[in-house]
Amino acid sequence: MKVQEIRELIKLVDQSGIEEFVFESAGSKLKMKKSTGTTTYAAASEAPIEKSVPVQEAPKSVPVVQEAPAPEAPKSAVDESNLHKIISPMVGTFYQSPSPDADVYVKLGEKINAESVVCIVEAMKLFNEIEAEVDGEIVEILVKDGQLVEYGQPLFLVKPE
Structure with missing residues (x-):
């Protein structure tokens, strides 16, 4: 699937009222979900991934970490109305x-x-x-x-x- 085709699908899903969209073709899978105003995009291959990871017990109390707000992008000095x-x-x-x-x-x-x-x-x-x-x-x-x-x-x- 070409990037332009994916862009078009994203636009269509974004503008539609559907909450979830799945597309499968030639061993590839494209899944898009909308939730609470945001859209999540994921692409996956049919090839299984096998990985053995030891499972550890979670600690009894987990400290809460708060992220600092992302810095705002600098404002453009150019009039953007006709650009x-x-x-x-x-x-x-x-x-x-x-x-x-x-x-x-x-x-x-x-x-x-x-x-x-x-x-x-x-x-x-x-x-x-x-x-x-x-x-x-x-x-x-x-x-x-x-x-x-x-x-x-x-x-x-x-x-x-």
Whole structure:
């Protein structure tokens, strides 16, 4: 299944009233569930995973650890009202170039077309090329190389042509 097809399925499930969606094809399984306003995405292979892990008894009292709230993303200095956002189609690690020693895919002010690869998002050791899907000019790069990104997080701002 192609990344674009998965994106479309995510959008359809997100916009629909269904709570759970399962798709199986050629030994792969894609399962999406919605609960309390969030959507969970998981993909699995039919190959069984056998792993023996010793079971330990849980301690009688477990300390409660509270996480600090995540820092807010810096506000953009650019007026976003007339700009197109290129968003991450998945959770993963953002990379601006195909390898550490290669040139970046796009630079600030660079003209792109809809088929231009603008970055890679690595998820579970798979490197997914992200296309611009719009003709225009890169106005702002919103994430840093090697940064973890969330599903739906804006990566670039593009001034459409």
